Amino acid sequence: MCPKMSLIPTILTVLCVLSVRASVGFAADDPAPPVGNFTLNDTKGNPCFLLSAGVTFQVEYELKDNTTRTATYVLPRNSNVSGVCGEYEAAMSLSFFKGFNLTIIFQNRNDRIFAIASASVGYVRDPKLFPNAASPGTAAIEVQADGPTLFKTALGKSYLCKSLQVFDIGSTVKLGVVQLQVQPFKVKGMNFSEASECPQDPPSTKMPIQDAKTIPALNTTADTIVASKRKENAENLTTMN
Ligand SMILES: *[C@@H]1O[C@H](CO)[C@@H](O)[C@H](O)[C@H]1NC(C)=O
Ligand SMILES: *[C@@H]1O[C@H](CO)[C@@H](O)[C@H](O)[C@H]1NC(C)=O
Numbered sequence: 662m663c664p665k666m667s668l669i670p671t672i673l674t675v676l677c678v679l680s681v682r683a684s685v686g687f688a689a690d691d692p693a694p695p696v697g698n699f700t701l702n703d704t705k706g707n708p709c710f711l712l713s714a715g716v717t718f719q720v721e722y723e724l725k726d727n728t729t730r731t732a733t734y735v736l737p738r739n740s741n742v743s744g745v746c747g748e749y750e751a752a753m754s755l756s757f758f759k760g761f762n763l764t765i766i767f768q769n770r771n772d773r774i775f776a777i778a779s780a781s782v783g784y785v786r787d788p789k790l791f792p793n794a795a796s797p798g799t800a801a802i803e804v805q806a807d808g809p810t811l812f813k814t815a816l817g818k819s820y821l822c823k824s825l826q827v828f829d830i831g832s833t834v835k836l837g838v839v840q841l842q843v844q845p846f847k848v849k850g851m852n853f854s855e856a857s858e859c860p861q862d863p864p865s866t867k868m869p870i871q872d873a874k875t876i877p878a879l880n881t882t883a884d885t886i887v888a889s890k891r892k893e894n895a896e897n898l899t900t901m902n
């Protein structure tokens with residue numbers, strides 16, 4: 662059963678947390694993260710991978726007294742874009758601050774669909790974002806691979822999901838993603854191709870939005886997708902000094 666939850670301004674989403682660690686969740690009244698438009702260009706300078714999203718990171722860390730706390734920050738709109746566009750695999754890395762990043766890798770499967778292959782999040786336990794950390798200044802990378810097939814979309818289209826989706830990346834990171842539109846293959850120019858919209862989005866938002874104020878308030882349920890393989894990822898957690 663999904664608990665009843667409330668609305669996020671402008672997108673109005675219901676968060677139904679299916680995660681075991683539901684207590685570390687995204688509060689429905691969290692401020693919406695800024696939505697950034699990120700473009701990766703191929704070697705000729707043509708856009709080859711488009712991503713728009715608002716992303717909130719929640720990172721669990723240990724304090725000196727052996728308790729845990731959650732650091733929260735958002736993906737800056739001006740994050741630096743890098744990556745590779747391939748015919749069968751495409752990767753985009755968004756880097757920000759010093760030592761912070763988000764990387765997502767997509768695969769083209771059989772020239773018919775694409776789907777996400779893996780995602781990783783790098784961070785540094787910077788005292789400003791991670792106050793009283795037991796190991797301040799240390800870096801970590803969390804990797805999430807072989808989860809359920811997410812963002813499955815016909816090749817040539819873009820995947821669109823305005824609703825809040827929550828993803829586990831490894832054992833310490835949760836991503837809250839809103840206003841997601843992504844096209845890692847077959848990009849034609851600066852604009853997304855026709856969108857394939859996620860089932861979580863209520864039908865009445867599947868229209869061009871002219872004016873955010875005119876979006877009707879909706880009470881719907883959105884499944885929270887939790888791509889989680891915690892046990893395996895605990896072994897794949899890299900900590901560096
Ligand atoms: C991102 O792109 C959308 C659609 O083209 C546009 O409406 C929006 O203003 C852009 N946002 C930024 C921060 O450039
Ligand atoms: C990609 O190319 C577009 C113009 O085609 C440019 O506006 C944009 O800054 C480029 N992006 C990067 C990351 O170089």
Ligand SMILES: *[C@@H]1O[C@H](CO)[C@@H](O)[C@H](O)[C@H]1NC(C)=O
Pocket residue numbers: 725726727
């Ligand atoms: C934290 O845990 C370590 C190892 O389990 C222990 O040695 C230490 O005394 C603990 N510190 C506190 C403040 O509880």
Ligand SMILES: *[C@@H]1O[C@H](CO)[C@@H](O)[C@H](O)[C@H]1NC(C)=O
Pocket residue numbers: 737739740741756757758759
């Ligand atoms: C992107 O890189 C530039 C140049 O290294 C840097 O000044 C800027 O702060 C970076 N952007 C973010 C969000 O960290």
Ligand SMILES: *[C@@H]1O[C@H](CO)[C@@H](O)[C@H](O)[C@H]1NC(C)=O
Pocket residue numbers: 754756759760761762764782783784785800801802
């Ligand atoms: C991401 O951040 C981690 C931790 O700071 C770092 O080790 C890694 O090299 C970064 N990856 C990219 C692609 O920038």
Ligand SMILES: *[C@@H]1O[C@H](CO)[C@@H](O)[C@H](O)[C@H]1NC(C)=O
Pocket residue numbers: 850851852
């Ligand atoms: C891309 O979208 C913008 C507005 O979002 C529009 O003005 C422009 O004509 C589009 N470009 C193409 C090639 O469709």
Ligand SMILES: *[C@@H]1O[C@H](CO)[C@@H](O)[C@H](O)[C@H]1NC(C)=O
Pocket residue numbers: 878879880
């Ligand atoms: C949403 O549901 C709540 C409680 O179920 C109700 O009070 C509220 O009026 C509903 N809002 C809309 C816009 O339907």
Ligand SMILES: CC(=O)N[C@H]1CO[C@H](CO)[C@@H](O)[C@@H]1O
Pocket residue numbers: 806893894896897
């Ligand atoms: C236990 C586990 O999932 N290990 C994986 C860690 O990552 C490497 C490389 O991505 C995989 O080959 C291991 O299977």
